[in-house]
Amino acid sequence: MTKTASTTRTAVSLELDELLAAVRELRIAGRWERATRLLDAAAVTEARDRARIALAAAEVALESDWFGGTGLAGARLDAAQKVFEQARLDDRWDLDFLRVRHDYLGLLRVNGAFRAGPDGKDPQALAALRGHAVSVRDRAPDAVRRGWAEMYLGLVADNLFAEPDIAPDHYEAALRAGESGDALLSREALRHLGGHDHDRGDHARALERWTRATELGAQAGTVPGTLSQQMLLAVLARDAGDEAGAAALAREIARWAGAVGAVTIEAQAGGFLAGADPTAPPPGSGSGR
Template sequence: MTNATSALRTSVTIDELVASAQELSLAGRWPRALRLLDSAVPDDPADRARLARAAAEVALESDWFTGSDIAGPRLETAAELLPEGDWDLGFAQLRHTYGRLLVVDGALRLGPEGKDPEVLAGLRRQARDLRDGAPDEVRGGWTSMYLGLITDNLFADLAAAPAHYTAALAAGESGPDPLLAREALRHLGMHDHDGGNHERALERWRRATALGAGAGLVAGTLSQQLLLAVVARATGDEAGARALATEVARWAGAVGAGRLHTQASGFLDGTDPTAAPPVREEPVGQHVGGEAGGQPGV
């Protein structure tokens, strides 16, 4: 693999290049990660396809946290280079479709209202097929995670979703994949919080925060800290809640996580970021139910 942006030719393995871009993405350096991937010009078509897929995955993260809209073209490019049926591309496409279905008329809308039932059913079938055909336990766990998100946030079947998150947690812990375990704990804690079990939610959310930080997930760790502020407010510690949310807002603004900055600022104004948004009134990015894919997702 050579770097074509300089007269000085350097060599790096494809594994190291992709891993470096992924770590930059976790750190919230999405433009830098994309520039790194775009700067490489491998001779092997399989390597070019792998880099295109990695770039699409970085673009998905950027879209979620910053509100950019760059993943679509990246996914199309990857699809042209990868063999039909590539599992990882299929999962990235699933994530992209899920994110787009959260929005109706430019606003976040949870549940099935205003959405084509056949499209929703097709997405759930796709998730089940990916889970059943996953090449390993961890990737199967990620599709279980998305089955939970689809069930929760697109079908509004709140009773059925936790079983998918529990399966994802088991895969993340036995894999091990700390980001998958973090994501599952985040959403299981959301159901605890909604059910009034703040002690259990706090336990899960504290663990999720530590797992995200340990994996280098900058914006996701900040969003997790905002959930800790939610628990503080719910249990009567308003001063602690405001102190934590103030720092989350400050840090989110500094790293360019615009959606999270809006959420934290709304929390300081009295908005519960875990509440379902009012229909057609709340702009995208006001719900912090969780991320998925390490990664964004309500």
């Protein structure tokens, strides 16, 4: 006689805020598949709750696209847009900001690899993204979300328009907002301000900012983000002449990144070990990230 396995499903009641908080922790830890399964299994009836679930799923997909090299966010964003429209919800700032982030990634990634600078990119698409980001910033409902919009205006200036003189003011605004209580925003701003310090040859200031950014990322629980930040510390080790230390750190980053599925960081670490500089500026720019 052959026994067949059966699966028993048990309905569990969980506050939506608690579910979304758990999903957020899974998302920033790089557990994108688990976070998505939790969201897809959630049974909610209220239109606003369905919108919150759809929005969270789109954000998980976007970070999976960024670090894991997937292509999931477009469909999830479209699905979230439909939920918001069906529910006739007007407070769409977070959805609009996710669109900015998604469009930024789409313009930065070319044929599966990150390519900074405006060369080869559609000027109209670049201008539309910047205009959308400005609009999102100006409509931000609070200081922290305005800070995130400032952060992306800096990234757009730095990495798409090759305007290193403009970007730091946006990063400074983002840092001020992050210091009011968002460690991930502070980490992101310090990461890119440190990049400008490094470009100017101020490695001591870059080390100070990049070390603090690494601490903040670890404190917040972002595994892929902390690995990417450690990549910059490997750059400084190489700059200081410690090639053995730089290579040892890069090998560990590659090993960890591969283990958690952060393929973009794994590839960056592999490139670094082969001699590439992940902070090299794009053509025609004075800055690279």
